[in-house]
Amino acid sequence: YGRAPKPGLDFFPLTVNYQEKTFAAGKIPGGYFKREGRPTEKETLVSRLIDRPIRPLFVKGFKNETQVVITVLQHDLENDPDVVGMIAASAALTISGVPFMGPIGAARVGYIDGELVLNPTVDQLPDSALDLVVAGTTDALMMVESEAKELSEETFLDALMFAHRGMQPVIEAIIELAEHAAKEPFDFQAEDHSDVVTAIQGLVGEDIKAAYTHPGKHARHEAVGAAKKKASAALVKTEENPDGVESAKFATAFKECEAHVLRRDIIDNGHRVDGRALDKVRSIVSEVGLFPRTHGSALFTRGETQAIVVATLGTGEDEQYIDALTGTYKEKFLLHYNFPPYSVGETGRMGGAGRREIGHGKLAWRAIRPMLPTSEEFPYTIRLVSEITESNGSSSMATVCGSSLALMDAGVPLKKPVSGIAMGLILEPSGEFAILSDILGDEDHLGDMDFKVAGTREGITSLQMDIKVTGITEEIMRKAIAQASAGRLHILDEMDKAIDGA
Numbered sequence: 001y002g003r004a005p006k007p008g009l010d011f012f013p014l015t016v017n018y019q020e021k022t023f024a025a026g027k028i029p030g031g032y033f034k035r036e037g038r039p040t041e042k043e044t045l046v047s048r049l050i051d052r053p054i055r056p057l058f059v060k061g062f063k064n065e066t067q068v069v070i071t072v073l074q075h076d077l078e079n080d081p082d083v084v085g086m087i088a089a090s091a092a093l094t095i096s097g098v099p100f101m102g103p104i105g106a107a108r109v110g111y112i113d114g115e116l117v118l119n120p121t122v123d124q125l126p127d128s129a130l131d132l133v134v135a136g137t138t139d140a141l142m143m144v145e146s147e148a149k150e151l152s153e154e155t156f157l158d159a160l161m162f163a164h165r166g167m168q169p170v171i172e173a174i175i176e177l178a179e180h181a182a183k184e185p186f187d188f189q190a191e192d193h194s195d196v197v198t199a200i201q202g203l204v205g206e207d208i209k210a211a212y213t214h215p216g217k218h219a220r221h222e223a224v225g226a227a228k229k230k231a232s233a234a235l236v237k238t239e240e241n242p243d244g245v246e247s248a249k250f251a252t253a254f255k256e257c258e259a260h261v262l263r264r265d266i267i268d269n270g271h272r273v274d275g276r277a278l279d280k281v282r283s284i285v286s287e288v289g290l291f292p293r294t295h296g297s298a299l300f301t302r303g304e305t306q307a308i309v310v311a312t313l314g315t316g317e318d319e320q321y322i323d324a325l326t327g328t329y330k331e332k333f334l335l336h337y338n339f340p341p342y343s344v345g346e347t348g349r350m351g352g353a354g355r356r357e358i359g360h361g362k363l364a365w366r367a368i369r370p371m372l373p374t375s376e377e378f379p380y381t382i383r384l385v386s387e388i389t390e391s392n393g394s395s396s397m398a399t400v401c402g403s404s405l406a407l408m409d410a411g412v413p414l415k416k417p418v419s420g421i422a423m424g425l426i427l428e429p430s431g432e433f434a435i436l437s438d439i440l441g442d443e444d445h446l447g448d449m450d451f452k453v454a455g456t457r458e459g460i461t462s463l464q465m466d467i468k469v470t471g472i473t474e475e476i477m478r479k480a481i482a483q484a485s486a487g488r489l490h491i492l493d494e495m496d497k498a499i500d501g502a
Contacts, residue, residue, distance in 0.1 A: 105167030150459030296410025309402035337361035367454030394422035420454030
């Protein structure tokens with residue numbers, strides 16, 4: 001990590017790189033050059049998996065460039081290295097002296113023959129109704145990633161608690177290692193900008209509050225931008241105002257002020273950004289058979305988030321060959337998610353899929369896959385492409401809903417329709433909390449937990465959770481999952497109308 005903060009940043013510049021060396025499994029890379037090239041999809045996904053639980057545990061205000069590199073040097077071909085890599089990253093950070101409030105532990109949980117299994121092997125996973133990866137500290141969960149075969153909310157909660165108990169020996173071992181091998185803690189004092197926050201609140205607190213009454217995303221952002229410009233003119237250091245604050249410090253303080261205004265309005269008054277009740281899902285419009293020349297297509301719109309999903313069927317020759325450390329295998333179900341910059345009213349680079357696009361596509365893939373027919377029932381390769389045409393929160397869950405509709409439009413005998421919903425949580429230090437259904441982009445950024453749940457009427461097929469704070473109890477989690485279930489069923493009802501009307 002850098003010994004000094006990077007100037008002018010209002011975010012934490014953390015990079016996580018997970019890489020697999022083919023020699024770890026006694027293999028030589030394929031291709032002309034016979035060496036490892038750009039990161040594979042698996043490496044990208046595991047890099048994100050490790051980044052998500054460690055990022056919130058760095059001390060607030062730490063802006064030094066930090067890089068974590070996890071390299072697989074040996075693979076027993078029995079245990080997936082992703083969980084081991086997460087534990088290794090946690091151990092390295094804990095002994096490095098960097099201001100990291102860990103350690104974290106990690107565990108994988110399977111569900112085989114009605115029993116929860118801790119850290120199932122690669123050979124056991126095909127027989128498991130659950131593939132759940134959980135990371136957490138001694139007293140809190142930080143991250144959840146899963147795929148399941150229609151498991152109940154109760155089973156999921158049991159699995160989360162089982163995983164948390166199972167990872168405690170790992171955390172204890174890392175603490176013991178740190179007692180013997182840790183470096184001197186890096187001397188870091190978080191910059192106090194409470195005076196700037198107070199000044200911003202005094203100048204434009206009411207303007208920010210008024211801005212968040214605009215139901216439209218662009219009108220809201222314009223109003224917030226105007227408030228920011230007004231406060232900046234009065235407070236930021238310039239030639240005319242040499243005693244002002246640095247622009248990066250102002251940007252951080254403004255974000256904090258914005259978050260405080262929005263969070264208190266939700267907790268105190270139950271007012272959400274767009275005026276909805278806490279458990280209300282935005283209006284849904286869905287349609288199938290959009291493009292007559294494609295095999296299957298669907299449009300799914302929820303509020304200001306829209307996905308156009310197209311299904312294409314192919315033969316066995318179209319299957320994707322994947323060269324993994326555990327061996328080469330073929331994949332007959334592909335789901336590609338594209339998030340062009342125009343979907344959020346911006347300009348930007350158009351090229352190959354980025355980390356975020358790969359991660360969101362895989363989340364939707366996990367949600368849909370358990371409901372696909374077997375190769376014997378439907379011997380075709382399936383490719384889904386989701387084009388996000390506008391986005392204001394939860395485009396990955398719009399992709400799940402659109403994918404389900406496009407598959408049915410293509411005549412794929414899906415076992416059951418699948419829908420998904422993104423949830424948020426705001427938890428105050430006093431213990432007051434609010435659970436939000438179908439969150440907007442603004443609510444996602446300013447909340448303490450966001451989790452995405454996808455599934456059928458009978459159970460969950462995928463659950464992803466990221467928690468930024470400690471103190472989330474089992475009771476809060478239970479309420480959140482129950483509220484998500486109600487939202488998921490409502491969305492399925494709306495999707496049924498599109499199928500019935502086709």
